[in-house]
Amino acid sequence: MPASDRRGLRNAVVTLRSRLERHALSLAALATAAVLAIMLYLPVGVVFVEAVLEAGRPTLAHFRSVLTDPFYVGALADVFAEPLAVGSHLEGVAGWLGAVSVSATVVRPIPGLELPVPWLALETPGVRLGLFGFTAYQAALSTLASVALGLPAAYVLATYEFRGRRTIRSLTILPFVLPGIMVAVGFYAMFGRGGTLNGLLGLVGLGPYPFIEGNPLAIVIVAHAFYNAPLVARVTVAAWESVDRRAVETARSLGASPRRAFRDVVVPQLFPAVLTGALLTFIFTFMTFPIVLALGGLQLATVEVWIYDRVRQLAYGEAATLAVLETLLSLGLTYAYLRYESAQSGLARSAGTPARRPLVPDLRTALSPRRLAIVAYGLVVLVVFVGPMASLIVGSVTDGSGLTLRHYAFLLERQLEGASYQTLPWIAIRNSLLFGVATLAVAVPMGVVISVVTARAGRAGAIVDALAMLPLAVSGVVFGIGLLRGLVFGIPLPGGWRFQVTGAVAIVAAHAVAAYPFVTRNVSPLLANLDPAMVESARALGASRYRALRDVELPLVASGIVAGAAFAFAISIGEFSSTVILAGGGDTYTMPVAVERYLGRRSGPAIAMGTVLLFVTAASFVVVDRVGGRFER
Amino acid sequence: MTDLELEGVAKRYDGTAALEGIDLTVRDGEFFTLVGPSGCGKTTTLRTVAGFESPTEGSVRFDGRAMDGVPPEERDVGVVFQSYALFPHMSVAENVGYGLRFRDPPDGQTVDERVRELLELVDLEGMGERDPDQLSGGQRQRVALARALAPAPDLLLLDEPMSALDAQLRESLRRQVKRIQSALAITTVYVTHDQAEALAISDRVAVMNGGRVEQVGRPQAIYREPATRFVAEFVGDNNVFEGTVRAREEDQARIDVGGETLAVSAVPPGADRVTVCVRPGALSRNVGTNRLPVTVETSEFLGETVRVHGRWNGVEIVLQLPGVPEADELTVGFDPDDAHVVATD
Incomplete structure (x- = not known):
């Protein structure tokens, strides 16, 4: 081949490559949009369509029947049935208010234990809450509990210096990624009839008390606090640390006492953070699923649990209608949260962080009432947070009579001798790890691309961001139904073709869609903090947009990408809601699903399986930590 | 290149x-x-x-x-x-x-x-x-x-x-x-x-x-x-007087600035409303033309010279003097050739 031809060919290759490079980002964005459309919007759309179709014709009958059924909406059913009869509704409210009375009583909060507590009881004539009302009610109680448990932690972490403070502060992110079903089993291992708490009480001749059976709602609420109190603490500490010390000092110099300066300067800056944490907690606990399913069952059914039950009964129409209503509610709440968050952002900017006092400077101070209160709070934290996880491990190697390995022996035996239709432990472990890796491979590029696209796109970027963050507001169960009814059952295409996604692929899709927002949330702030002049310098020096991304931006946000990857993996390992729907009768079940299936019979094997899940989750975090990730921004 | x-x-x-x-x-x-x-x-x-x-x-x-x-x-x-x-x-x-x-x-x-x-x-x-x-x-x-x-x-x-x-x-x-x-x-x-x-x-x-x-x-x-x-005021210190051309002579013109009259050369032809710009260095106690009695407001010591801010006829004045003025009032003048005149738009 003559030299000129060769040069021509080389030029053509170079041109093609530079063209590809120039459009690499657009191509990646397009691919991401396609995945989102098929794996996220299509399934959600299927659920919405299902809710408004009856025998192929559009109808609102499903909504009407749900909204006028006291089982679902309680006392509001009359209002939805006859929205215009305002007079009679108001009469009803007035009559109810007239019957409210307050009285002092004595209650025994711990079932079976003679521990009288004086209580100011609010006597209200029974109002039928309905399914939605009860879901909101337990979410409100859970939010209260989370704030009550989280604020003291924020106070201690923000104002005292002690060994392990930074570690504990980092650990506040951990409950968020712990598998829900595992936490539920942990609570089971602690508070159950044969649990560690009853074991300890038995040593002093008490019990056993039926904590879970006696007051399942209380246990569910504590379990929700396990998840969300660290979240409240986390956002509050972040706000507290961003309070400018000089603002407090200015207030002091102007004559404010320490207490007054705290009230006038610090509290107003903490309030938005506490509200943010509370709103998020409400959203999460409104969509709660595995905790309630495992600890409460159908007698405590929330909307999410009920939808799951409808799916099991193959009542898809009803499930879809409920799913749409739930999604609309959670979308509204999420919208409120995002609006509120964006209104608050930019407030917190500080140079001087507040000084921290030593927690235990000397023995005298250590015995002061305030320090003793902190110690008491520490004990509560120990019971609520360490207790269930420790009980999980302890429960897996003990039974009523002492140490035993028979729970693990059961798992091994099941693996070796179990029939193929049974739930085999190794398959669950293998699936979890495989799906986790596959989720990483899909979710990390998606999340990064979305971060890059939204980083500097202004108003258009905000819209893309909102669309891409939808998974945060769509519950796993709803999404699972959408995938099941849409992609798994298949969508008919013209020409007799069917578009169908099944088994492992559908589950990985569900996990990836649930996980990529966490990648985006970790990467976006880092990208936004980069000096735009750096990318511009690279481009002026000859780098294409894609090369500037590869050479400059990505290396500088690597820590965010690794942290996002850790989240993605943990989300996949722990995902229960959509997996339990999609796994169905096949062999694509994961560890959380296996835990729930074992829970159905005796608790021992489930606790052992939960412990395996705990170790796999912990190991993956250690690996990521070694690789260089960090769980904090 | x-x-x-x-x-x-x-x-x-x-x-x-x-x-x-x-x-x-x-x-x-x-x-x-x-x-x-x-x-x-x-x-x-x-x-x-x-x-x-x-x-x-x-x-x-x-x-x-x-x-x-x-x-x-x-x-x-x-x-x-x-x-x-x-x-x-x-x-x-x-x-x-x-x-x-x-x-x-x-x-x-x-x-x-x-x-x-x-x-x-x-x-x-x-x-x-x-x-x-x-x-x-x-x-x-x-x-x-x-x-x-x-x-x-x-x-x-x-x-x-x-x-x-x-x-x-x-x-x-x-x-x-x-x-x-x-x-x-x-x-x-x-x-x-x-x-x-x-x-x-x-x-x-x-x-x-x-x-x-x-x-x-x-x-x-x-x-x-x-x-x-804008350029006159943005680039370096300047004294700027807005005025109206009263009389044009061969190589000079008389400008009315708030009732007082200044003599300047090189007025743009045809302009009626003009802006007279005089650099601080051109205003001196020793020049006999265009004498302006200035009320001193502040003085800034700059080393070689002193920058004096004052007021004449309601207009802000900047002077560059060899030393701090002793009196609250001093009279300076400028040569008609040292004034730069632009048409006011």
């Missing part, structure tokens, strides 16, 4: 105009400065030349080639930003060599040779292995300059490169930049809000205001013969 032309360049964001029709020609090898207050459009103009912004109207031409739609990486420009924008994950040498990943070094040099040459040029020899965060602000800015120059660009664009540095460092770095620019004879566009810097360093200066160019010229011309009142 390269001529740069801007013709009717306008830029609007959501309806608000950042640039309204900029016409400029920067000659080959020239050190050309865009100066003006913040928000005047000087940085937007520079970014349009670099290709980071595309003009809403008009065109940018390099050596007559229209640059419409050409991305920054294909324009062969070197850009230095105020924030340095060094890549923190690369060493100094990697930063300087980054542009050589995309363009071959000039004159058959290897990348290492070119990087070493550039580091020597900016007096940072031996610093190649350091990380950017181990350098001082002035050193970082010199690395940024070396990085921009390494691929031998046709055009060097400097966006307020000294603004983050302290005053002394700024002056020495300024001399270094000027020395390097003359040695390489590279066409350079420099953006600054500091008029003194603009006058000190440039071959020619464009004074910008409100998205327009008010005046283009050599520093001496800008200083001595400002074309508009």
Whole structure:
């Protein structure tokens, strides 16, 4: 081949490559949009369509029947049935208010234990809450509990210096990624009839008390606090640390006492953070699923649990209608949260962080009432947070009579001798790890691309961001139904073709869609903090947009990408809601699903399986930590 | 090397105009400065030349080639930003060599040779292995300059490169930049809000205001013969009197300023309302014409001279005197030839 031809060919290759490079980002964005459309919007759309179709014709009958059924909406059913009869509704409210009375009583909060507590009881004539009302009610109680448990932690972490403070502060992110079903089993291992708490009480001749059976709602609420109190603490500490010390000092110099300066300067800056944490907690606990399913069952059914039950009964129409209503509610709440968050952002900017006092400077101070209160709070934290996880491990190697390995022996035996239709432990472990890796491979590029696209796109970027963050507001169960009814059952295409996604692929899709927002949330702030002049310098020096991304931006946000990857993996390992729907009768079940299936019979094997899940989750975090990730921004 | 032309360049964001029709020609090898207050459009103009912004109207031409739609990486420009924008994950040498990943070094040099040459040029020899965060602000800015120059660009664009540095460092770095620019004879566009810097360093200066160019010229011309009142007041200290032409004589005119009369020469023909500009140095106690009794308000000791702020006939007056005045009132005069008169628009 003559030299000129060769040069021509080389030029053509170079041109093609530079063209590809120039459009690499657009191509990646397009691919991401396609995945989102098929794996996220299509399934959600299927659920919405299902809710408004009856025998192929559009109808609102499903909504009407749900909204006028006291089982679902309680006392509001009359209002939805006859929205215009305002007079009679108001009469009803007035009559109810007239019957409210307050009285002092004595209650025994711990079932079976003679521990009288004086209580100011609010006597209200029974109002039928309905399914939605009860879901909101337990979410409100859970939010209260989370704030009550989280604020003291924020106070201690923000104002005292002690060994392990930074570690504990980092650990506040951990409950968020712990598998829900595992936490539920942990609570089971602690508070159950044969649990560690009853074991300890038995040593002093008490019990056993039926904590879970006696007051399942209380246990569910504590379990929700396990998840969300660290979240409240986390956002509050972040706000507290961003309070400018000089603002407090200015207030002091102007004559404010320490207490007054705290009230006038610090509290107003903490309030938005506490509200943010509370709103998020409400959203999460409104969509709660595995905790309630495992600890409460159908007698405590929330909307999410009920939808799951409808799916099991193959009542898809009803499930879809409920799913749409739930999604609309959670979308509204999420919208409120995002609006509120964006209104608050930019407030917190500080140079001087507040000084921290030593927690235990000397023995005298250590015995002061305030320090003793902190110690008491520490004990509560120990019971609520360490207790269930420790009980999980302890429960897996003990039974009523002492140490035993028979729970693990059961798992091994099941693996070796179990029939193929049974739930085999190794398959669950293998699936979890495989799906986790596959989720990483899909979710990390998606999340990064979305971060890059939204980083500097202004108003258009905000819209893309909102669309891409939808998974945060769509519950796993709803999404699972959408995938099941849409992609798994298949969508008919013209020409007799069917578009169908099944088994492992559908589950990985569900996990990836649930996980990529966490990648985006970790990467976006880092990208936004980069000096735009750096990318511009690279481009002026000859780098294409894609090369500037590869050479400059990505290396500088690597820590965010690794942290996002850790989240993605943990989300996949722990995902229960959509997996339990999609796994169905096949062999694509994961560890959380296996835990729930074992829970159905005796608790021992489930606790052992939960412990395996705990170790796999912990190991993956250690690996990521070694690789260089960090769980904090 | 390269001529740069801007013709009717306008830029609007959501309806608000950042640039309204900029016409400029920067000659080959020239050190050309865009100066003006913040928000005047000087940085937007520079970014349009670099290709980071595309003009809403008009065109940018390099050596007559229209640059419409050409991305920054294909324009062969070197850009230095105020924030340095060094890549923190690369060493100094990697930063300087980054542009050589995309363009071959000039004159058959290897990348290492070119990087070493550039580091020597900016007096940072031996610093190649350091990380950017181990350098001082002035050193970082010199690395940024070396990085921009390494691929031998046709055009060097400097966006307020000294603004983050302290005053002394700024002056020495300024001399270094000027020395390097003359040695390489590279066409350079420099953006600054500091008029003194603009006058000190440039071959020619464009004074910008409100998205327009008010005046283009050599520093001496800008200083001595400002074309508009804005330029007169923006560039250096000035005394500005608004008045009406009362009588024109052969080589002089009489201007009515708030009831008082001033004699000036060189009044633009045809103008009726005029602005008289007199530099502080031209107002002296020893000049017998145009005597102005000034009420002294404040004095600033500057070393060689004292800057005195005062008031005459309701107009603010700035004087440059050899010593602090003893009295609250003093009378100064100026020669009609020392006044520069522009037509009031």
